Amino acid sequence: MSFADRDGVIWFDGELVPWRDAKVHVLTHTLHYGMGVFEGVRAYNTASQNTDAGSSDKGTCIFRLKEHTDRLFRSAHIMNMKMPWDKEAINEAQKSVVRENNLAEAYLRPMVFYGSEGMGLRADNLKTHVIVAAWEWPTYMSQEATENGIKVRTSSYTRHHVNISMCKAKANGHYINSMLALKEALDSGCEEALLLDNEGYVAEGSGENIFIVREGELYTPELTSCLDGITRSTIFQFAADQGLKIHEKRITRDEVYVADEAFFTGTAAEVLPIKELDGRAIGNGKRGPITQILQSMYFETIKGQREEYFDWLAPVKA
Secondary structure, eight states, X not given: OOTTSOSSEEEETTEEEEGGGOOOOTTOHHHHHOOEEEOOEEEEEOOOOOOTTOOOOOOEEEETHHHHHHHHHHHHHHTTOOOSSOHHHHHHHHHHHHHHTTOSSEEEEEEEEEOSSOOSTTOOOOOEEEEEEEEOOOOSSOHHHHHHOEEEEEXXXXXXXXXXXXXXXXXXXXXXXXXXXXXXXXXXXXXXXXXXXTTSOXXXXXXXXXXXXXXXXXXXXXXXXXXXXXXXXXXXXHHHHTTOOEEEOOOOHHHHHTOSEEEEEEXXXXXXXXXXXXXXXXXXXXXXXXXXXXXHHHHHHHTTOOGGGGGGEEEOOO
16 A cells, blocks of 8 residues: 555644645655654554563553654754754654554654755755654564574665764665665665675664674674664663673674674664674574563563563553
């Protein structure tokens, strides 16, 4: 089904409008020049079975709503886009599109973009617009991939340099780089790409942060050319609560080859094991024990089965 031809509503500049009516002009500035920022957010049904760790009765909840909205506003500020709405309004907009579309679980897309008020790089009369959409979107990878891991190849495309593009903004135009890298990986028979920075150090996947495990300790790239991921920070908290050490450092590609374990993290990918990079098995060529612990904690948390992380769940019910 086309994304343009669906039932439901989309929040558009402060109003819930019918899905098919949420349109912009073909001369919309962001469509031509890529200046916009967005978030990928997920809502999960927490009305699941009880566990020893507790159980939520919050119903459908948006995971780490506050953190995603905070990053959206940081991105807009970095790109010098003036937000016409405050954070409370955008948070409520995200709840409303899940609620009004009767979604038990959903992927959400808040986006900030320039309209068709002007054209050209010098346009100074542009208006900032905001949309929030939500729809059913299953897990990024198959259940088999989630359990057994995926094949990855190092991309021939370089991740952004910190002074070429503003890497701390989750900006629309950045993802041309991601799409090229991912297509290259898929065409080679792999499921994901690993991008290096301009100095040849590991940066991130096409839409994920990366972690490796060596001798029981976690390593992840410094936040230079990679995005400050919400799921990345979630793993940091889980690791601290499990007494696991995390080191932020420059990582070379061959360090990934000889890691005991490796995994990607992201809102779409969640916690995704890497079993192979560039034809070389990582560890035993399957999901490792530390990856499995952190992955289980993540899935239990988003399903409302971990009482200590209930604050990360924002109920959508009014």
